Amino acid sequence: MRVVTTIRDVLLCRKRQRDSPLPTSILKRSITVQLDLSSFNAVVVMVLRSLGRSAIAPWVILPAAIPVGYLIYLYWQGHQNTTAVRGHRRKSSPPASGSPPQPHDPISLPAEVKSDSQWVVVYERVVSKPVPIASLSYAINGSPSSRKWRPTQPSPLLREYVRATHKAFSWTPQAMLIRTMVGGKSIRTTFDGTWINSLTFAPGDLVNGIYRVAEHWKDKSSLSERSELMMEVPPSYKGPSVRGLLVAAIEPAPFTDSKRHGESVVFVNETWMWRRTDEKPTLLETSFGRWFHTQLASWLILRGLSAVTGGGCKQ
Numbered sequence: 001m002r003v004v005t006t007i008r009d010v011l012l013c014r015k016r017q018r019d020s021p022l023p024t025s026i027l028k029r030s031i032t033v034q035l036d037l038s039s040f041n042a043v044v045v046m047v048l049r050s051l052g053r054s055a056i057a058p059w060v061i062l063p064a065a066i067p068v069g070y071l072i073y074l075y076w077q078g079h080q081n082t083t084a085v086r087g088h089r090r091k092s093s094p095p096a097s098g099s100p101p102q103p104h105d106p107i108s109l110p111a112e113v114k115s116d117s118q119w120v121v122v123y124e125r126v127v128s129k130p131v132p133i134a135s136l137s138y139a140i141n142g143s144p145s146s147r148k149w150r151p152t153q154p155s156p157l158l159r160e161y162v163r164a165t166h167k168a169f170s171w172t173p174q175a176m177l178i179r180t181m182v183g184g185k186s187i188r189t190t191f192d193g194t195w196i197n198s199l200t201f202a203p204g205d206l207v208n209g210i211y212r213v214a215e216h217w218k219d220k221s222s223l224s225e226r227s228e229l230m231m232e233v234p235p236s237y238k239g240p241s242v243r244g245l246l247v248a249a250i251e252p253a254p255f256t257d258s259k260r261h262g263e264s265v266v267f268v269n270e271t272w273m274w275r276r277t278d279e280k281p282t283l284l285e286t287s288f289g290r291w292f293h294t295q296l297a298s299w300l301i302l303r304g305l306s307a308v309t310g311g312g313c314k315q
Contacts, residue, residue, distance in 0.1 A: 075295055078126075078295055078298025078299060078302075079298075081129050081298070081301075081302060082126050082127060082128055082129070082297075082298040082301055082302075083126070083127050084124060084125065084126045084127075084294045084297070084298070085100045085124075085125050086122070086123060086124040086125070086284060086290060086294075087102065087122070087123065088120065088121065088122050088123075089102065089105075089121035089122070089123060089272075090102055091114075091115075091117075102123075103123060103125050103270060106215075106228050106245055106247055106270070106272055107214075107215045107217065107228060108214040108215050108228040108230055108245050109121070109245065109272060113274050118276055118277050119274050119275070119276060119277070120274060120275050120276070120277055120282075121272065121273070121274040122272070122273050122274070122282055122284045122285055123270060123271065123272045123273075123284070124271045124284050124290070124293060124294065124297065125268065125269075125270045126268070126269045126270075126294060126297040126298055126301060127266050127267070127268050128266050128267040128268070128301050128302075128305060129266070130253035130264035130265070130266055131253075131264055131265055131266065131267065131305065131309065132263070132264050133264060133265060134263075135309050135310065136157060136265075136308055136309060137157075137160075137307075137308050137309060137310060138155070138156045138157035138160060138308055139155075139156070139157065140155075140157060140223055140250075140265065152203065152216060153200045153201060153202035153203075153216055154200070154225065154227050155218070155225060157225075157308055158201075158225050158227060159200060159201050160307050160308050161250070161267060161304040161305070161307065161308050162201050162227055162248045162304070163196055163197065163199065163201070163307070164303055164304045164306070164307035164308070165248065165269075165300040165301070165303055165304040166196055166207045166211070167193055167196050167197075168299070168303040168304075169208060169300060170191045170192075170193070170196065170208055172296075175191060175208055175209075177239075178208065178209050178210060178239065179191050179209060181209075181237055181238045181239035182209045182210070182233075182234055182236055182237050182238075183234075183236030183237075183238070184234070184236050187206075187209055187234055187236065188209070190206050190207055190208060190209055191208055191209060195207075196208075201213050201216075201227055202216065203215060203216060207229070209234075210231050210232055210233050210234075210237070210242065211229040211230070211231060211232070211246065212229060212230050212232040213227060213228070213229050214228050214229060214230045214245070215227070215228040216228075222252060223250065223251065223252045223265050224249070224250065224251050224252065225249065225250045226247055226248065226249035226250070226268075227247070227248050227249075228245055228246070228247050229245060229246045229247075230244075230245045231243065231244045231245060231246075243273060243274050243275065244271065244272055244273035244274065244282075245271075245272050246269070246270065246271055246272075247268065247269070247270035247271075247272070248267075248268070248269060248304075249267070249268040249270070250265050250266075250267055250268070251265060251266050251268055252264075252265060252266075253265055253266050267301055267305060269297045269300060269301050271284065271293065271297065
């Protein structure tokens with residue numbers, strides 16, 4: 001891996017990012033990153049598989065095990081362009097004074113997990129900086145006239161955003177590790193770029209081996225839209241137990257941000273995981289795993305945004 005940049009480029013880029021909306025920091029940044037991760041990914045997968053099932057369990061959903069220099073770059077980009085909150089789901093008690101509000105329960109969160117005290121539910125919510133609607137490549141409300149658009153599937157904007165994030169994820173070492181744990185050519189095909197490009201991300205679609213689209217929701221009276229993907233392991237899966245879901249969402253930016261930058265939205269990545277009270281802590285409950293996961297979620301948001309900003313509005 002090589003990072004091609006200069007001190008002047010970094011300082012100028014950082015100055016622009018400090019007060020500018022996100023698309024400027026993505027489309028006009030002066031840092032060029034050149035990566036050659038294919039050989040590295042193969043080595044990581046080989047090493048992790050040699051450790052045995054118990055040792056690789058945390059890596060199934062850990063962010064990519066990548067070189068330190070690139071990890072620093074990811075941290076810097078995520079710190080500049082996203083914010084994150086995390087915690088344990090509260091069933092009824094109000095949040096502590098000064099703590100951020102809990103995200104709304106995903107529609108796909110199993111009823112028994114929500115109601116049974118024997119389950120521990122944790123979440124992480126990563127949010128982008130405000131993105132002016134004028135900078136988006138796709139209409140914010142989709143296009144009912146589009147031949148491929150249906151109310152039961154994401155709008156073109158959310159679809160292309162989700163597609164870009166999953167294509168990026170498919171190249172990470174943990175995705176390659178998952179691929180070795182699922183049997184059958186038909187399931188392994190779901191990691192391929194051609195497969196991901198063919199998806200509309202309607203309920204039922206499967207991507208990257210274990211992520212099944214479960215719900216799509218659109219608020220016709222606002223800019224809010226979300227898709228939920230359950231972690232669903234196939235019978236042929238030979239890895240550790242995985243329980244969780246992902247949420248990809250577009251939401252109106254806070255009023256103060258929209259007033260400053262014009263009408264804006266934010267892009268959201270939520271991860272929910274759950275376990276029984278007598279089981280080991282999930283990835284999001286460990287300090288190391290939590291930090292790593294936030295870097296991945298932030299990076300995926302930026303990759304998704306790079307696919308839907310600039311280039312003129314499309315239908």
